Amino acid sequence: MPTAILANMESREHRSSSAGRPAFQAARSSGEIADSTPVSVREHELVFAEGDAAHQRYEIIDGAVMLFRVLPDGRRQLVELLGPGDMFGLTCDAEYDCSAETLVATRMRVTHRLDCSQVPASMCRMCRQLQKKVADLHEHSVVLGRKSAMEKVVSFLLRLAAMETGRRANGHVRLAMTRQEMADYLGLTIETVSRSLSELRRRGLIIFEKADWFHIPDPQALENLSGDF
Amino acid sequence: MPTAILANMESREHRSSSAGRPAFQAARSSGEIADSTPVSVREHELVFAEGDAAHQRYEIIDGAVMLFRVLPDGRRQLVELLGPGDMFGLTCDAEYDCSAETLVATRMRVTHRLDCSQVPASMCRMCRQLQKKVADLHEHSVVLGRKSAMEKVVSFLLRLAAMETGRRANGHVRLAMTRQEMADYLGLTIETVSRSLSELRRRGLIIFEKADWFHIPDPQALENLSGDF
DNA sequence: CGAAAAGTTGATGGCTTTCAAGTCGTGTGG
DNA sequence: CCACACGACTTGAAAGCCATCAACTTTTCG
Numbered sequence: 001m002p003t004a005i006l007a008n009m010e011s012r013e014h015r016s017s018s019a020g021r022p023a024f025q026a027a028r029s030s031g032e033i034a035d036s037t038p039v040s041v042r043e044h045e046l047v048f049a050e051g052d053a054a055h056q057r058y059e060i061i062d063g064a065v066m067l068f069r070v071l072p073d074g075r076r077q078l079v080e081l082l083g084p085g086d087m088f089g090l091t092c093d094a095e096y097d098c099s100a101e102t103l104v105a106t107r108m109r110v111t112h113r114l115d116c117s118q119v120p121a122s123m124c125r126m127c128r129q130l131q132k133k134v135a136d137l138h139e140h141s142v143v144l145g146r147k148s149a150m151e152k153v154v155s156f157l158l159r160l161a162a163m164e165t166g167r168r169a170n171g172h173v174r175l176a177m178t179r180q181e182m183a184d185y186l187g188l189t190i191e192t193v194s195r196s197l198s199e200l201r202r203r204g205l206i207i208f209e210k211a212d213w214f215h216i217p218d219p220q221a222l223e224n225l226s227g228d229f
Numbered sequence: 230m231p232t233a234i235l236a237n238m239e240s241r242e243h244r245s246s247s248a249g250r251p252a253f254q255a256a257r258s259s260g261e262i263a264d265s266t267p268v269s270v271r272e273h274e275l276v277f278a279e280g281d282a283a284h285q286r287y288e289i290i291d292g293a294v295m296l297f298r299v300l301p302d303g304r305r306q307l308v309e310l311l312g313p314g315d316m317f318g319l320t321c322d323a324e325y326d327c328s329a330e331t332l333v334a335t336r337m338r339v340t341h342r343l344d345c346s347q348v349p350a351s352m353c354r355m356c357r358q359l360q361k362k363v364a365d366l367h368e369h370s371v372v373l374g375r376k377s378a379m380e381k382v383v384s385f386l387l388r389l390a391a392m393e394t395g396r397r398a399n400g401h402v403r404l405a406m407t408r409q410e411m412a413d414y415l416g417l418t419i420e421t422v423s424r425s426l427s428e429l430r431r432r433g434l435i436i437f438e439k440a441d442w443f444h445i446p447d448p449q450a451l452e453n454l455s456g457d458f
Numbered sequence: 459c460g461a462a463a464a465g466t467t468g469a470t471g472g473c474t475t476t477c478a479a480g481t482c483g484t485g486t487g488g
Numbered sequence: 489c490c491a492c493a494c495g496a497c498t499t500g501a502a503a504g505c506c507a508t509c510a511a512c513t514t515t516t517c518g
Contacts, residue, residue: 064405068413078414079369080362083392087358104405123348123356129316130359133309137366140308144373145416149474163312176293176333179497184297185307187374189475194498211483211497378506408465418507423466440465440515 040107047100047108048089054096056110057089063106069098069138071227075146079138092131098138144187151227152186153196157206158226161216175212269336276329276337277318283325285339286318292335298327298367300456304375308367321360327367373416380456381415382425386435387455390445404441 038061041047047058050069058065060082067080067088079098082088088100119127143155161173168174179190186193200206205222208214216222223229267290270276276287279298287294289311296309296317308327311317317329348356372384390402397403408419415422429435434451437443445451452458 066406066410066414076413077416078410080365081388081392081414087355090355090359103410119349119352123352126316126319127352127356127359130319130356130363134359134362134366136309137363137370140370141366141373144370145413159310163310177295181295181307181332184305184374185295185310187306190497191476191499192474195474198498419465420467420508421506424506427466 036109036111038107039110040105041102043102043105045102047102048096049099050096052096054089054091054094055113057087057113058100059087059109059111060084061107061109063108064103065100065106065108066103067098067100067138069142071142071146072229073227075227077142077145079141090131091135092128093135097135147227149186149188149192150196150199150225152188153182153193153200154222154225155227156182156186157200157214157216158219158222161219172209172213172215175214265338265340267336268339269334270331272331272334274331276331277325278328279325281325283318283320283323284342286316286342287329288316288338288340289313290336290338292337293332294329294335294337295332296327296329296367298371300371300375301458302456304456306371306374308370319360320364321357322364326364376456378415378417378421379425379428379454381417382411382422382429383451383454384456385411385415386429386443386445387448387451390448401438401442401444404443 041063047065048054048056062084065082065086065088066078067082068076068078070076080088081103089096091097143152147155157173160175161168164173177185179193182188183190183193197206200222201208204217205225206214206216270292276294277283277285291313294311294315294317295307296311297305297307299305309317310332318325320326372381376384386402389404390397393402406414408422411417412419412422426435429451430437433446434454435443435445
């Protein structure tokens with residue numbers, strides 16, 4: 001819901017001259033601008049918002065663009081800084097996973113999404129892999145840059161639970177990492193990870209069977225601590 | 230220099246059973262293992278190290294792998310967690326930008342790098358863009374997860390100086406971002422960014438002409454504060 | 459010129475790190 | 489089979505870095 005994101009941005013006072021959709025977008029959707037026509041966008045104008053339908057891809061001719069994500073409470077994390085020659089909007093999903101805004105006046109080429117059908121299958125798979133990686137790394141940047149220790153640990157546990165689908169027995173998740181590895185993943189120390197896990201266990205939000213198997217009795221209760229809702 | 234990296238890992242006591250090259254790599258380079266043959270790797274074994282020649286690509290059949298980078302002083306940041314179906318080693322550079330180690334016993338398919346020659350040019354460009362993005366995001370994860378406020382700001386300024394090549398006049402760099410945007414990029418507050426810049430200015434490491442133009446009289450002096458050397 | 463936004467600087471507090479002892483768990487050898 | 493040793497993990501106390509709160513200065517722009 002892009003509008004909500006913008007509302008949050010405003011509420012946290014990020015500078016943004018883009019109260020609504022930029023002018024060039026309206027022109028585009030009415031068919032006035034052909035594919036690959038260079039488009040000019042003024043400084044600090046929104047190009048697209050997180051959650052928008054990902055119909056276009058962009059290539060910067062000159063200027064600069066930032067990609068960013070915003071947490072529900074308004075915390076913002078820039079995930080990419082882009083300059084001439086850089087492309088953005090290359091998602092494989094139906095929607096953009098982050099917002100794009102110009103840092104300075106920028107000219108860019110806009111093209112429709114390529115579809116993968118007439119490309120060697122192996123190449124296509126690699127592209128999808130790369131696109132997934134980029135989305136995951138965006139998400140991880142938000143975790144590293146803008147979340148508290150507890151939010152980091154909770155986000156990690158939820159990610160693990162989501163990713164282990166298939167390898168878990170009846171909702172139990174294998175925690176196949178040492179505290180040091182978790183800490184190095186989350187940008188924390190082992191002690192902080194340990195303390196966070198202990199508190200979650202004390203509060204009954206995670207339950208350990210063995211040292212490296214746990215399960216989540218109430219996923220929503222945990223999600224409330226992730227910073228994502 | 231992978232050996233140096235391993236030495237650092239050991240010195241910071243990361244658990245790793247891989248003191249040297251894993252057995253399967255020796256087998257591969259002697260030609261015993263054919264392309265696409267599934268390979269089994271034991272738990273906590275190094276698959277490749279940052280700086281190794283990027284000859285192979287990997288796809289996880291089952292198991293789990295972590296990708297990580299290590300700063301010269303031993304601080305480590307895991308940049309990707311991978312499971313079944315995930316690929317890694319997809320760099321467009323000659324060398325891997327991070328190390329890969331198994332978290333658990335893992336089977337994976339190993340293939341030689343695809344070259345881009347017989348693929349549609351537009352697709353190839355997109356792949357390179359995506360690979361560059363992934364490398365940039367790895368780098369940024371290290372900054373967000375493992376660097377101090379001053380190191381973050383310095384890394385940002387150096388990145389800016391490197392990326393603005395061409396758009397600067399005689400070594401002067403445009404700082405086309407607000408303090409809020411820098412803070413949101415680096416996972417800091419505007420006050421901390423402002424204080425860091427003030428200290429750098431006080432120490433003569435950056436010199437401001439106008440509000441948003443600066444230059445770096447002694448790049449190496451600044452690099453010494455980036456955490457990267 | 460004046461108001462609003464952006465940026466700077468100082469004081470204080472809190473979250474996370476650091477330092478230091480522990481406990482727990484596992485594998486080995488007596 | 490049990491004792492021991494080692495590594496992983498936990499927990500507590502103290503310190504430090506960065507965030508928060510607040511006041512002020514500088515810049516921008518109508």
